[in-house]
Amino acid sequence: MLAGAVGLRADAQAAVLVLVVVIALVFDYTNGFHDAANAIATAVSTRALTPRVALLMAAVMNMLGALLGVEVAKTVSEVITPPDGLHGLTVIAAGVLGAITWNLITWYFGLPSSSSHALIGGVVGAGLASSSSINWTSVVDKVAVPMVVSPVVGFVLAYLVMVAILWIFRRSHPGRVGRRFRIAQTMSAASLALGHGLQDAQKTMGIIVLALVTTGHSDGTSVPTWVIVACAGALSLGTYAGGWRIMRTLGRKVIEVDPPKGFAAEATASLVLYVTAFFWHAPISTTHTITSAIMGVGATKRLAAVRWGMAGNIVLAWILTMPAAAAVAAVVYALVHFFGA
Known part of the structure; x- marks a missing residue:
């Protein structure tokens, strides 16, 4: 009887682990179409x-x-230490579902919020709701500080x-000059897409590794090859699906962009993404970085060239992202834990 009960529990845990991996890849897909812009x-x-060529190029470079x-x-896998087994998987799933929900809300309204911070906020919210151990040092040093610093650096450097x-x-x-920079933009856009893949696919990898550690399938010191390939593929597929609502916001509603401005913004944002990934190991927001860079190049013409009303809406979405995703994740955790208890 005891052996049968243990076997059933192991089977249930394996099934939930597969479900968590699927949910994480769904997030990765929404991250792709949310951040394709x-x-x-x-x-x-x-x-x-052209839009289709750009999306195809972005998908390949994301991969x-x-x-x-x-x-x-x-870094992402070390944000929280959830309980072992099924309870821990519930915490992780709730965190990712909170991030997916916020991604879909901001995508619907065409606001370029951060998928990265939605994911971190969701995981932290579920962690708080479940009384899990949270690595606040990592959250502050690797998430909160870069969240503030990267847009400021992006704005100033792009300017x-x-x-x-x-x-x-x-x-x-x-x-x-416009014709030359239009050609140069193909390279700067490809560079930015490469940086997006470097940053954003790794965040989902971290969540899956966290789930594997929780169930004893990994010690957390490395990322399995299948996880890397699966996350890269999901992000690329989501990117190719496109994010037209947000693309219109970034491309037209913040400033009027010409090829030199586009090149300057993309090149600057790429540099910030590479430096933070390779030297700081920080999961910064691609969205925040490119949006602030676009504002920076627009400000060189005159401050009035930036549509500050739209910029204000974007900043408000930035501020709300982590707490909103955390709140949704906490509610999801409470519901799942209540009905599963």
């Missing part, structure tokens, strides 16, 4: 690339970027890059 909105709005490292994944471009090409023919 990050890499290609400016390139599409300046006609450097390649996801294969470049796992340090960000390890300076754009000022340099304006000065270097001040005597050049505008039409000729």
Whole structure:
């Protein structure tokens, strides 16, 4: 009898583990179509690339970027320490469902919020609701601080890059400059898509590793190859599905983007993504970084060139993302735990 009960519990745990992996990959997919606009909105709005070509390029570069490292994944997997077994899997599933819900809400309204911070917020919210151990040092140092610093750096650096471009090409023919930067934008958009894959696919890898550690299938020191490939594939498929609502917001509603501005914003955002992933191991927001960079290049024309009303709505979504996803995750955890008890 005892052996049978243990076997049934093991089977149930395995089934829930598979469900958690599927939910995590669904999040990865929503992350792809939610954040597809990050890499290609400016390139599409300046006609450097057609929408379908841009999406295909972004999907391929997302896939390649996801294969470049796992340090960000390890950071995400260390945010909370949930209970072992089925209870721990419930906590993780609730956190990811909270992030998916917030992604869908902001996608519907066309607001470029952060999938990264939705995921961290969801996991922390479920952790608080379940009284799990939360690594607040990691949350502050690797999430909260970069959340504030990366948009500021993106804005200032993009502003300076754009000022340099304006000065270097001040005597050049505008039409000729525009054509050259339209070509350069294909490279800067590809670079940004690579950085998006490097950052965002790893976050889902971290969640799956956390689930594997919770059930004793991993010690957390490495990321299995199948996890890397699955997360890269889900993100790429989601990216190719497109995120037209958010693309319109980034490409048209914040500033009027021309090829030099698009190149400056994309190149700057790419640099910030690479530095934080490889040297800080921090899961920063691709959305925050490119949006602030777009604002930065727009401010070189005049402050009024930035549509600050729309920018204010975006910043409000940024502020609400972590607590909103945390609240949804806490409710999901409470419901699942109540009915499962």
